[in-house]
Amino acid sequence: MSTSLPVLTANDFASDQEIRWCPGCGDYSILQQMKKMLPSLGLPLEQIVFVSGIGCSSRFPYYMNTYGMHSIHGRAPAFATGLKITRPELKVFVITGDGDSLSIGGNHFMHLLRRNVNLTLVLFNNRIYGLTKGQYSPTSPEGQVTKSTPLGALDHPLNPIKLALGAEATFIARSIDVHVKHLTETLHRAALHQGTAVVEVYQNCNVFNDGAFNYAQDKTTRADTTIELEHGKPLIFGKNRDKGIRLNGLTPEVVDLSTGKYSHDDLLFHDETADPALVNILARMRHPQFPEPIGVFRSVEQPMYDVQVNQQVESAIANRGAGDLNKLFNSGDTWQVG
Amino acid sequence: MSIDAPQAASKRVQVVSGITVRLVGDSGDGMQLLGTQLTNTSALAGNDVATFPDFPAEIRAPRGTRAGVSGFQVQFASHEVHTPGDTLDTLVAMNPAALVTNLADLRAGGLIIVDEDSFEAKDLKLAALEKNPLDEETLTDKYRLAKVPITKLTRTAVHDLGLSPKEADRCRNFFAMGLVYWLYGRSMDTTMRFIASKFSKLPAVREANERALKAGWAFGETTELLDASYQVEPAKLAPGKYRNIMGNQALAWGLMAAAKLSDKDLFYGTYPITPASDILHELCRFKNFGVRTFQAEDEIAAVCSAIGAAYGGGMGVTCSSGPGIALKAEAMGLAVMLELPLIVIDVQRGGPSTGLPTKTEQADLLQVLYGRNGEAPIPVLAARSPGDCFDTAIEAWRIATRFMLPVVILSDGYIANGSEPWLIPDMNNIEKISIKHPGPRTEADPPFKPYSRDQLLSRPWAIPGTPGLMHRVGGLEKANGSGNVSYDAENHEMMVKLRAEKVANVASILPPQQVMGPKSGQLLVVSWGGTYGACHTAVQQAQSAGMSVAHCHLRHLNPFPANLGEILHSYEKVLVPELNLGQLRMLLRDKYLVNAMGLNKVKGKPFAVSELVSKIKEVCTASGNGRHA
Numbered sequence: 001m002s003t004s005l006p007v008l009t010a011n012d013f014a015s016d017q018e019i020r021w022c023p024g025c026g027d028y029s030i031l032q033q034m035k036k037m038l039p040s041l042g043l044p045l046e047q048i049v050f051v052s053g054i055g056c057s058s059r060f061p062y063y064m065n066t067y068g069m070h071s072i073h074g075r076a077p078a079f080a081t082g083l084k085i086t087r088p089e090l091k092v093f094v095i096t097g098d099g100d101s102l103s104i105g106g107n108h109f110m111h112l113l114r115r116n117v118n119l120t121l122v123l124f125n126n127r128i129y130g131l132t133k134g135q136y137s138p139t140s141p142e143g144q145v146t147k148s149t150p151l152g153a154l155d156h157p158l159n160p161i162k163l164a165l166g167a168e169a170t171f172i173a174r175s176i177d178v179h180v181k182h183l184t185e186t187l188h189r190a191a192l193h194q195g196t197a198v199v200e201v202y203q204n205c206n207v208f209n210d211g212a213f214n215y216a217q218d219k220t221t222r223a224d225t226t227i228e229l230e231h232g233k234p235l236i237f238g239k240n241r242d243k244g245i246r247l248n249g250l251t252p253e254v255v256d257l258s259t260g261k262y263s264h265d266d267l268l269f270h271d272e273t274a275d276p277a278l279v280n281i282l283a284r285m286r287h288p289q290f291p292e293p294i295g296v297f298r299s300v301e302q303p304m305y306d307v308q309v310n311q312q313v314e315s316a317i318a319n320r321g322a323g324d325l326n327k328l329f330n331s332g333d334t335w336q337v338g
Numbered sequence: 339m340s341i342d343a344p345q346a347a348s349k350r351v352q353v354v355s356g357i358t359v360r361l362v363g364d365s366g367d368g369m370q371l372l373g374t375q376l377t378n379t380s381a382l383a384g385n386d387v388a389t390f391p392d393f394p395a396e397i398r399a400p401r402g403t404r405a406g407v408s409g410f411q412v413q414f415a416s417h418e419v420h421t422p423g424d425t426l427d428t429l430v431a432m433n434p435a436a437l438v439t440n441l442a443d444l445r446a447g448g449l450i451i452v453d454e455d456s457f458e459a460k461d462l463k464l465a466a467l468e469k470n471p472l473d474e475e476t477l478t479d480k481y482r483l484a485k486v487p488i489t490k491l492t493r494t495a496v497h498d499l500g501l502s503p504k505e506a507d508r509c510r511n512f513f514a515m516g517l518v519y520w521l522y523g524r525s526m527d528t529t530m531r532f533i534a535s536k537f538s539k540l541p542a543v544r545e546a547n548e549r550a551l552k553a554g555w556a557f558g559e560t561t562e563l564l565d566a567s568y569q570v571e572p573a574k575l576a577p578g579k580y581r582n583i584m585g586n587q588a589l590a591w592g593l594m595a596a597a598k599l600s601d602k603d604l605f606y607g608t609y610p611i612t613p614a615s616d617i618l619h620e621l622c623r624f625k626n627f628g629v630r631t632f633q634a635e636d637e638i639a640a641v642c643s644a645i646g647a648a649y650g651g652g653m654g655v656t657c658s659s660g661p662g663i664a665l666k667a668e669a670m671g672l673a674v675m676l677e678l679p680l681i682v683i684d685v686q687r688g689g690p691s692t693g694l695p696t697k698t699e700q701a702d703l704l705q706v707l708y709g710r711n712g713e714a715p716i717p718v719l720a721a722r723s724p725g726d727c728f729d730t731a732i733e734a735w736r737i738a739t740r741f742m743l744p745v746v747i748l749s750d751g752y753i754a755n756g757s758e759p760w761l762i763p764d765m766n767n768i769e770k771i772s773i774k775h776p777g778p779r780t781e782a783d784p785p786f787k788p789y790s791r792d793q794l795l796s797r798p799w800a801i802p803g804t805p806g807l808m809h810r811v812g813g814l815e816k817a818n819g820s821g822n823v824s825y826d827a828e829n830h831e832m833m834v835k836l837r838a839e840k841v842a843n844v845a846s847i848l849p850p851q852q853v854m855g856p857k858s859g860q861l862l863v864v865s866w867g868g869t870y871g872a873c874h875t876a877v878q879q880a881q882s883a884g885m886s887v888a889h890c891h892l893r894h895l896n897p898f899p900a901n902l903g904e905i906l907h908s909y910e911k912v913l914v915p916e917l918n919l920g921q922l923r924m925l926l927r928d929k930y931l932v933n934a935m936g937l938n939k940v941k942g943k944p945f946a947v948s949e950l951v952s953k954i955k956e957v958c959t960a961s962g963n964g965r966h967a
């Protein structure tokens with residue numbers, strides 16, 4: 001049976017709630033690209049659920065005219081896992097931030113990825129605690145001076161992509177809040193992925209960490225400071241597309257393509273299905289030594305936990321018949337009185 | 339040594355009304371298995387039974403040491419029993435550590451059966467004993483001692499089966515069991531069947547265990563150490579079909595029954611913890627009943643996943659013991675705020691912190707009532723016995739779905755691992771749990787209000803996938819009706835009061851509280867949870883001795899039954915025995931201004947009936963008015 005669904009637009013996904021992020025916050029753009037992307041999934045509003053934790057980004061569900069849950073700090077993956085096991089047919093998004101996912105919720109983040117629950121997780125990385133007004137986060141660089149690190153942060157930051165690779169996430173991508181076309185496309189691919197898709201989005205917190213990603217956002221510099229990953233294509237970047245990345249052993253290096261010394265064939269070709277160890281080389285490329293990769297780092301298919309849990313139930317019913325409680329209660333050793 | 343099937347008993351048979359036996363040995367000696375077999379066999383013989391397994395905290399404490407002693411106590415009787423018994427008639431001890439750590443509980447004149455082969459110098463050293471306790475004269479003065487060469491006789495019985503000495507010695511518990519079966523005139527059939535199925539893939543081991551069991555029986559028949567066996571007639575239980583059931587098993591089955599009665603699939607999100615894990619082990623076997631178990635990465639994920647399932651319209655349940663409940667507190671508060679149905683099970687153990695993981699206690703009552711930030715009231719029910727766990731689970735889900743809120747079930751280590759005969763219910767005779775999810779809406783309909791209320795203040799349970807009901811839930815305070823985020827001061831106070839009133843409304847659907855005994859009088863004993871059996875038995879004994887005492891056992895600890903205040907004020911004195919320092923007593927004093935006194939014990943052990951009887955006696959005979967706090 002085919003019922004034609006009404007064609008939805010970005011506006012259909014907007015709830016009637018007033019948006020309360022600071023003016024100029026990168027969250028606005030991410031919200032907008034999400035709304036623009038969603039109609040392309042062809043799903044009705046009621047089939048979609050946004051689950052979030054706590055933090056600025058986690059207000060996201062309130063602004064979507066879908067089902068949604070604003071849960072507790074760091075635990076959105078756990079709520080979403082329970083929901084997906086119960087209702088595998090729903091399209092679930094987890095909205096989270098660097099503090100929410102990598103600090104208080106690090107444990108759940110890791111276990112969500114290794115289970116490969118079929119959902120899309122968008123991690124708004126602004127390298128700061130915004131909602132609590134400006135403490136450093138687990139992605140803040142060493143030395144960063146914040147309200148809680150007046151002499152500079154001492155702890156080594158986490159790299160979300162590396163963490164996701166470590167947990168063997170099946171889809172890992174990175175995009176940038178203001179890079180609207182790239183972001184929409186990346187969200188679209190993530191949403192279509194079967195299994196847990198992680199999208200790290202560089203998000204500017206213009207109030208407490210303004211400009212943290214200037215190098216990657218700025219239209220005039222970003223061609224040199226970022227590199228777009230494309231499956232099966234060589235790693236080329238630069239305003240004039242005259243620079244590339246080649247591997248020297250296991251070490252990446254930037255090479256100049258204009259001198260004639262190196263050609264495309266010398267460059268690293270991106271393979272989304274490569275071994276995590278290889279993808280890790282890309283994940284370790286950081287500004288300013290390297291252009292930072294954006295796009296899809298990894299995309300592979302693996303069994304999905306929520307699907308498998310339900311398959312076990314279905315096959316148990318098929319093999320043993322639907323359970324009968326009266327039969328169960330009366331099984332084994334029983335005796336009659338009177 | 340003959341290993342033939344037993345012949346008709348030729349020794350004297352003495353009829354007794356009830357027997358309490360404790361089987362103790364090293365945790366590797368299979369005492370729990372032995373106890374379970376004796377329990378099932380006695381139940382099948384028609385006795386009423388109550389059990390109390392007592393494990394060491396370490397999985398494999400050093401062999402033969404006092405720390406490694408594992409025990410299983412069972413009382414079987416021809417009358418109703420509600421406790422595993424205070425003092426032992428028989429103590430079966432497989433080694434010196436087991437003997438000396440349990441001897442104090444044996445009644446004078448009681449029977450000791452020991453494996454005398456395990457009282458060598460090295461065994462005594464492991465038990466930190468200088469002298470062999472079997473040589474102490476006081477032992478034989480006070481008790482009857484049967485020194486049985488269990489190890490040697492077992493080895494002889496199985497010698498030609500090609501087992502290693504270690505494997506042969508592992509059959510010792512079945513020899514001991516055979517002897518105990520002879521002593522109490524029990525049939526070996528159930529255990530024979532058990533051995534046949536458990537060791538079906540290991541024919542030699544199966545044969546060895548069968549031989550050991552029969553050899554134990556035959557030894558009883560022929561030895562001069564034992565001059566009589568005992569007969570316990572069937573008990574007069576209510577008519578019907580029975581089986582033996584353990585508390586954790588009954589909770590698991592109760593949850594499955596509740597799911598079926600409400601036409602839901604059960605989602606059980608949990609994290610392993612003693613003494614609650616057996617509920618998970620039980621439930622994960624029943625996938626063909628639609629049960630989805632989720633062993634989460636931690637306690638927090640466990641409860642959160644259950645809430646996620648509830649948002650999706652499933653029956654969300656999470657379970658733990660005290661330490662895990664502490665971790666779940668924030669999410670339980672969220673469930674209060676979201677107003678979603680959820681069951682949280684706390685199988686209590688000795689605390690605080692890691693405390694006494696394998697021992698029982700009732701000290702989490704205040705934690706589950708108050709252990710959350712903000713005003714976050716939750717209904718709390720406590721099961722009173724292994725079989726009662728089944729009914730409690732169903733009632734908890736009835737309340738959770740009727741009122742759209744989380745409900746806590748309290749059990750404890752004593753109930754969880756204890757067992758009793760269970761009158762098998764018929765699912766067709768249990769009232770259904772009706773749940774109505776609101777249906778789809780179109781734009782022509784008025785906007786959906788997820789936090790609108792019915793007359794008992796419950797809200798609609800709208801589930802994702804329903805067209806037109808899209809809504810957001812969250813931990814921020816929400817406006818009543820629309821559910822939109824609201825920071826309005828008046829609304830917040832109204833919502834806090836409304837959530838409290840909703841919990842209070844649960845009392846309106848509860849049956850009135852019952853009392854066993856006179857409707858008024860000198861003393862009322864008020865209890866909750868696993869102390870039911872001991873309190874019930876103690877009050878009955880005191881009543882038979884002519885004392886003016888009644889018993890009120892509470893399943894509902896929040897809200898209390900509507901008529902509880904009236905009951906409390908109908909007696910001169912109120913005694914609240916608890917395995918904590920007085921948590922229910924504090925609640926009763928606070929809510930009803932009643933001068934309740936406590937009998938409190940925190941030794942990781944249940945109450946002995948005798949402790950309660952002597953306290954009741956003391957209170958009833960004390961002259962003058964009730965004490966003042």
Ligand code: SF4
Pocket residue numbers: 020021022024025026027056126130131204205206207208
């Ligand atoms: S604090 Fe920063 S991240 Fe939060 S809303 Fe304001 S700008 Fe955005």
